[in-house]
Amino acid sequence: MGLLSKHSPRTPSYLYPSVVALSLFCITALLLYKVDDVVSRTGTIVGHNLEPTPWHVFPHKPFDDENRHQRAYKIIQCSYLTCRYAAGYGDERWSYGARAEECPEFFGAIRRDLAPWAQSRISKAHVAAAQRYAAFRVVIVEGKAFVDWYYACVQSRAMFTLWGLLQLLRRYPGMVPDVDLMFDCMDKPTVNRTEHEAMPLPIFRYCTTKEHFDIPFPDWSFWGWPEINIRSWKEEFPDIKKGSQVVSWKKKFPRAYWKGNPDVASPIRSELMNCNHSRKWGAQIMRQDWGEAARSGFKQSKLSDQCNYRYKIYAEGYAWSVSLKYILSCGSVTLIISPQYEDFFSRGLIPNQNFWLVDPLNLCPSIKYAVDWGNEHPQEAEGIGKRGQDFMESLNMDRIYEYMFHLISEYSKLLDFKPTPPESALEVCVESVLCYADEKQRTFLDRSTAYPSENPPCNFKPA
Numbered sequence: 001m002g003l004l005s006k007h008s009p010r011t012p013s014y015l016y017p018s019v020v021a022l023s024l025f026c027i028t029a030l031l032l033y034k035v036d037d038v039v040s041r042t043g044t045i046v047g048h049n050l051e052p053t054p055w056h057v058f059p060h061k062p063f064d065d066e067n068r069h070q071r072a073y074k075i076i077q078c079s080y081l082t083c084r085y086a087a088g089y090g091d092e093r094w095s096y097g098a099r100a101e102e103c104p105e106f107f108g109a110i111r112r113d114l115a116p117w118a119q120s121r122i123s124k125a126h127v128a129a130a131q132r133y134a135a136f137r138v139v140i141v142e143g144k145a146f147v148d149w150y151y152a153c154v155q156s157r158a159m160f161t162l163w164g165l166l167q168l169l170r171r172y173p174g175m176v177p178d179v180d181l182m183f184d185c186m187d188k189p190t191v192n193r194t195e196h197e198a199m200p201l202p203i204f205r206y207c208t209t210k211e212h213f214d215i216p217f218p219d220w221s222f223w224g225w226p227e228i229n230i231r232s233w234k235e236e237f238p239d240i241k242k243g244s245q246v247v248s249w250k251k252k253f254p255r256a257y258w259k260g261n262p263d264v265a266s267p268i269r270s271e272l273m274n275c276n277h278s279r280k281w282g283a284q285i286m287r288q289d290w291g292e293a294a295r296s297g298f299k300q301s302k303l304s305d306q307c308n309y310r311y312k313i314y315a316e317g318y319a320w321s322v323s324l325k326y327i328l329s330c331g332s333v334t335l336i337i338s339p340q341y342e343d344f345f346s347r348g349l350i351p352n353q354n355f356w357l358v359d360p361l362n363l364c365p366s367i368k369y370a371v372d373w374g375n376e377h378p379q380e381a382e383g384i385g386k387r388g389q390d391f392m393e394s395l396n397m398d399r400i401y402e403y404m405f406h407l408i409s410e411y412s413k414l415l416d417f418k419p420t421p422p423e424s425a426l427e428v429c430v431e432s433v434l435c436y437a438d439e440k441q442r443t444f445l446d447r448s449t450a451y452p453s454e455n456p457p458c459n460f461k462p463a
């Protein structure tokens with residue numbers, strides 16, 4: 001009997017709890033492993049799991065949430081859960097009472113930027129090939145934005161750029177068409193017209209040149225640049241304008257002023273250092289030390305305090321520079337050293353009308369010549385400065401959303417396929433951006449929120 005019971009096939013009952021416990025343990029382990037796997041493959045708007053762009057390397061970003069579990073929780077929360085429960089912008093198309101005004105002349109540049117695809121149109125193959133140059137891909141479908149990440153962007157550029165796009169969706173509910181586009185957030189244009197003549201690749205970035213196919217798009221700083229304390233354009237412009245009126249034209253220093261960072265691999269900025277002589281060249285050239293400025297709380301580098309000179313110099317940096325808009329806003333004569341790069345609005349500038357062109361091959365004497373001319377013709381000089389400021393005033397956020405709207409709409413008309421988000425793309429919404437933002441970023445983002453427009457976008461004349 002004893003022997004028989006020993007060979008009984010019945011499993012002893014005490015084994016059940018252990019099996020259940022073991023299976024639970026395995027399932028949990030598997031789940032955790034899966035979650036870990038998902039988290040480690042998820043690129044985010046602040047750059048988790050992303051390498052810096054290889055074509056413009058910058059230091060890896062430090063993350064505050066270094067604790068692995070906290071980070072995993074944040075990624076799951078912000079990237080996977082937040083947009084699911086967000087309110088959205090509504091897809092109800094607004095009906096506008098007012099008639100649309102004509103768009104400013106410089107919007108015509110949209111047609112020139114997109115001309116390379118007017119015949120061929122833009123296929124899936126074009127977009128796929130442009131990925132080589134992109135930091136991320138944005139797909140808008142029915143008013144929702146989906147982003148596929150390839151590389152991290154320096155500082156908070158990606159965050160403020162996508163924020164701008166989301167504000168556009170909010171500004172024109174139900175009107176922004178479906179679109180699939182590649183975006184690079186670094187400075188230099190990359191799609192050389194000669195090299196890509198056979199198949200132009202469409203890539204959006206902040207600037208372009210006559211020799212590139214890159215499509216310029218408003219840069220992040222219109223919504224804010226927290227790292228150097230630059231607030232949204234909506235806040236900066238009125239402040240700079242007010243600052244510019246503190247001193248009358250007569251009382252402004254009759255000199256040309258430049259303040260910036262000369263150490264950005266820009267030959268023209270290095271050369272500008274040689275013109276630093278008030279009497280000899282009529283110029284004062286100052287070094288901006290952003291590290292020092294940050295330590296002192298940016299007190300000495302307030303943009304609105306830099307309008308006390310009759311002439312202000314604009315020198316390109318590593319590529320175009322976001323400073324152009326702030327310099328033009330001063331109402332001083334902007335001395336632009338013959339630029340190689342153009343951004344979306346600089347195509348609206350007209351020499352001797354709203355700025356003064358300086359010859360880079362004869363730099364210091366050209367600056368001196370402009371300063372002497374202006375001091376002998378104060379009324380004309382003041383007029384040029386004023387028209388530069390007026391131009392920037394007309395470029396308010398409403399205009400910028402209109403530009404984005406028309407650029408995206410025209411681009412969308414060229415697509416020969418129906419955009420669908422790629423499998424690896426994740427939805428990005430206002431709430432998910434805020435979810436990743438730190439406290440300072442959140443303050444800057446909040447203050448650049450857009451509201452639905454009461455007027456239709458300006459009328460973009462057919463070609």
Ligand SMILES: *[C@@H]1O[C@H](CO)[C@@H](O)[C@H](O)[C@H]1NC(C)=O
Nearest residue numbers: 192193194195196209211212
């Ligand atoms: C574009 O490519 C051509 C041919 O490789 C080269 O000669 C030219 O310098 C390039 N242009 C720019 C702006 O890099």
Ligand SMILES: *[C@@H]1O[C@H](CO)[C@@H](O)[C@H](O)[C@H]1NC(C)=O
Nearest residue numbers: 262273276277284285286287
């Ligand atoms: C230019 O000259 C001024 C006055 O002489 C000086 O304070 C300033 O540091 C100089 N700028 C540079 C970049 O050396």
